[in-house]
Amino acid sequence: MLKTTSVYTDVLIHLLLILGNVEGWTYHWKDNETMTWNETRKWCLTEYTDIVMVHNENVTYFLKNNLKEKSSSPYYWIGLRKIKETWTWAANGQSVNYENWAPNEPNNNKADENCVELYTSTNNKGKWNDDSCKNKKHPVCHKGKKLEMKDALLVQLV
Numbered sequence: 001m002l003k004t005t006s007v008y009t010d011v012l013i014h015l016l017l018i019l020g021n022v023e024g025w026t027y028h029w030k031d032n033e034t035m036t037w038n039e040t041r042k043w044c045l046t047e048y049t050d051i052v053m054v055h056n057e058n059v060t061y062f063l064k065n066n067l068k069e070k071s072s073s074p075y076y077w078i079g080l081r082k083i084k085e086t087w088t089w090a091a092n093g094q095s096v097n098y099e100n101w102a103p104n105e106p107n108n109n110k111a112d113e114n115c116v117e118l119y120t121s122t123n124n125k126g127k128w129n130d131d132s133c134k135n136k137k138h139p140v141c142h143k144g145k146k147l148e149m150k151d152a153l154l155v156q157l158v
């Protein structure tokens with residue numbers, strides 16, 4: 001009985017640590033290079049963890065205050081794209097619940113706008129626009145702390 005309790009306590013502690021890392025993401029981008037959405041994702045997967053997930057106000061606030069302010073395109077790709085009419089985060093495969101669209105977006109202009117950019121213009125800073133995935137924009141990635149083997153094993157026990 002004691003042994004079982006101790007395992008569950010360990011599992012709980014480790015789960016809390018893992019959840020704590022959600023806000024421990026670091027963000028990485030390139031101002032001197034542009035890429036298509038697919039190229040951005042590939043670069044992010046190679047160099048960091050994945051193309052950035054802007055899943056709450058805190059991430060929006062950070063990006064608004066740290067990405068370079070621009071008066072015109074190209075802006076920055078984020079890790080959101082449309083899969084079967086549903087806006088889906090590339091990094092975890094989940095549909096959006098926090099959204100931050102610019103006025104009158106997403107408008108699916110020319111029926112070809114399946115990827116999402118983040119504006120850094122004065123008026124729409126941090127707001128989203130759907131755009132063609134083939135357009136070239138600056139990449140933004142995020143990096144998370146990798147789980148240690150013992151964390152992965154304990155998660156499997158739950």
Ligand SMILES: [Ca+2]
Nearest residue numbers: 107108129130
């Ligand atoms: Ca649009």
